[in-house]
Amino acid sequence: MFNRRQMLSHSARVAALLAGAGLLPGIARAAFNTAAFDAKTMADAVKALGGGTPTESKDVTLTGPDIAENGAVVPVGVATSLAGAKKLLLLVEKNPSVLSAVFDVSDSVDASFSTRVKMGQSSNVYAVAMMGDGRVLFAQKEIKVTLGGCGG
Template identity: 70%
Template structure:
């Protein structure tokens, strides 16, 4: 019978082996994400992530409410069916930090994600697809917030 303690010990061993082989994310990857999450605008986020100028595209979809009653938990979804998507982003234009979520995508993963974001006020929300060929495509939707969720 496997206990929680032995499971944790085995997990730590496997993580140590993966780290020794260089198969775990490196600290440099965490640094780029930190810079992107500190950015204040769509352009600054894309610059931090090494992306090109974004282009509005019907191939990227953004789902979200027209009116959010509570800005603390606004459900949004982003997706694209285009092949070659390597990263999906969710941004909220008027938040103190524009970037709300990053989803790394491989060919084995369908580029379709749902999450909840916090919004302090009514704002444009962006779903951004960063493609393997360097293109950056986006969709945009205005979400009106009746009760703010980002600070007082």
Template identity: 65%
Template sequence: MQTRRKTLKHSAVVAGLLATTGLFPQYALAFNKTAFEAKNVADVLKALGAGAPVASKDVVIGGPDIAENGAVVPLTASTSLAGVKQMLILVEKNPSALIAVFNVTDSVEANFATRAKMGQSSDVYAVAIMADGKALFAKKEVKVTLGGCGG
């Protein structure tokens, strides 16, 4: 009988083997240290080679209006636009603004969810970086009642 745990373990082993043989080159190139160390939204986009961000109703950011615990704030980012290269989730007032980068291809639906640590109330951004370098964003304010970044 195949249990969920066995399936996950098997998948992790296969992914590890593929990564060590170089069959996952996009993962080796996916980490952009400069972008993850950037302190603000503009510097993150510059590090990723994107243009100035433009607000768009086609990009959606989701999250709570009030986060009871800043250590685990659920956030979502999505768009139905064609030609998206990357989806980003950013928290403006975090020490490092970039929370997540999701690489997108035509075979991937640009709809992502993650949890972020937030030390204080802040604007949160979902940014869609298009194949032509344009950056489209949506913004939402999330109020944090108990800080998660040592606050």
């Protein structure tokens, strides 16, 4: 059984070996889609992730406050009860980078995630479900921010 210090030391050695073999940077680049995070609209972000035209759906759920007192930590959630979801996305329309989070989903995972996003101003927030059959479904909600989090 490892204690915390031993586990950190062991993890650092494994990371150093992977980096030395040239494996770690490739894995990190594969997981990060620069075009999607550079997108300025929901359609562009979805397209960069391989999706088609988004359509609004009651089968996608977006949770979040009506008014966020601090834009630096706005609690939001995305979920779908539909089988076959491959990715769930959270997007904030008026942020410099519209895409805030991407969650990969499989059949063995409950398609429901919560996180906190940073919002510089009041904006529409979108929860998007990218389905295995090519459909892209979304829900939206306006969240008003009283204290800006993105430099505002």
